[in-house]
Amino acid sequence: MTEFVNPYNFVRSEYDPKKTHQPLPHNQLHTKHYSGRLTCTLTTVSRVTTESLDWKKGSCIYGSSLKGVIRSVAEALSHSCLPLGGKKCQRADSLCLCCRMFGWLDKGNVYMGRVHIGDAKPQGSGWSEQSAEYIEWQALSGPKARHRPFYNSGGQARGRKFYYHHDPSKPEQKITKTKPHGQDKLSIAKANQVFSFAADFADLTRPELGLLLYALQLEDGWFHKIGKAKPLGFGTVKIVINAVELLPPNRYEDWDARPTPLESLPLSAVGMRQSLISTAANADAETIWNGFSTEERHIRFIEAHVDEFFQQHFGVSHQQRDTLSHWRDLRHLLRQHPGYNIHYPTQGWFNDLANKSVGLPNPEEVEGNPPGDRSKWLKE
Numbered sequence: 001m002t003e004f005v006n007p008y009n010f011v012r013s014e015y016d017p018k019k020t021h022q023p024l025p026h027n028q029l030h031t032k033h034y035s036g037r038l039t040c041t042l043t044t045v046s047r048v049t050t051e052s053l054d055w056k057k058g059s060c061i062y063g064s065s066l067k068g069v070i071r072s073v074a075e076a077l078s079h080s081c082l083p084l085g086g087k088k089c090q091r092a093d094s095l096c097l098c099c100r101m102f103g104w105l106d107k108g109n110v111y112m113g114r115v116h117i118g119d120a121k122p123q124g125s126g127w128s129e130q131s132a133e134y135i136e137w138q139a140l141s142g143p144k145a146r147h148r149p150f151y152n153s154g155g156q157a158r159g160r161k162f163y164y165h166h167d168p169s170k171p172e173q174k175i176t177k178t179k180p181h182g183q184d185k186l187s188i189a190k191a192n193q194v195f196s197f198a199a200d201f202a203d204l205t206r207p208e209l210g211l212l213l214y215a216l217q218l219e220d221g222w223f224h225k226i227g228k229a230k231p232l233g234f235g236t237v238k239i240v241i242n243a244v245e246l247l248p249p250n251r252y253e254d255w256d257a258r259p260t261p262l263e264s265l266p267l268s269a270v271g272m273r274q275s276l277i278s279t280a281a282n283a284d285a286e287t288i289w290n291g292f293s294t295e296e297r298h299i300r301f302i303e304a305h306v307d308e309f310f311q312q313h314f315g316v317s318h319q320q321r322d323t324l325s326h327w328r329d330l331r332h333l334l335r336q337h338p339g340y341n342i343h344y345p346t347q348g349w350f351n352d353l354a355n356k357s358v359g360l361p362n363p364e365e366v367e368g369n370p371p372g373d374r375s376k377w378l379k380e
């Protein structure tokens, strides 16, 4: 009898309608908010399928796909609505944090988002696989009927779905060189390739910017998953924010105001005095800021804003984040687990009446108590 983990599981994150607000109007000036650009690199850790290749433009991983991936992490973390398959915001004057940041659309009503993610472009050549690969036909025509107990627990939807990261040293599953009838070849970026992209933002509050920074870069050892064939082992990537540029607060009075690198701005324009003072009692914040190296300013800016998000949204500091059960679920699903045996149950498993009401163990049960305990894993 082998034990295995289903390719996906759920972050137990519930939509909290008490956290909805009127969004910021687009037709007013918001000098106390942040606008600017984050320049990022994306490194493929495993192989990644790309939407389609456009050689003329040279783009590879579309910004719209990246935005979806980053938004889903932000939604799960912030108890925002789950537009795909869960409860969603109903009224334009009462939107969750993610709808206010990334945009909202419902039956002809629209709130334009304040975050824009550009396409990720390869930094070098030779990044794509040249030989044709396809997904095995059986994998595509596999068990279609949803096994309901995987998606519901006690009559409740289980939360936000994420796919596990597979061990990048192992080959992906169900991939073939033989072309099945009518199937297009997969466009694949090799592992360990570097891409770059920009995330532009307008009029974000400090906690909103903190959530964006967090959802982009994640924690050390956490990864995003992007593209097709995620359950088969594709799609693990790491995003790093390399540069932060901000529009100065006087941008409405100064024609020449332009996005300025964080390290060239005075502390007053960076707007994080309070958080600096709290970590350095009785010291002059401006002097401390001016004494920081470029790298220190970059790190402190991200840390301070991430902390503001946790403090404002959950009333705990970033350091106390493991008291949040949905954050622990996210940690479980976004980390790599090299020892895990990850695949779907077989058709025989689904057909076995004994498994008819077998549900998914939640992330904490999969990890085990003590960690590594496999008593709650699925068996076949």
Ligand SMILES: [Zn+2]
Binding pocket: 080, 081, 082, 088, 089, 095, 096, 097, 098, 099, 100
């Ligand atoms: Zn929403």
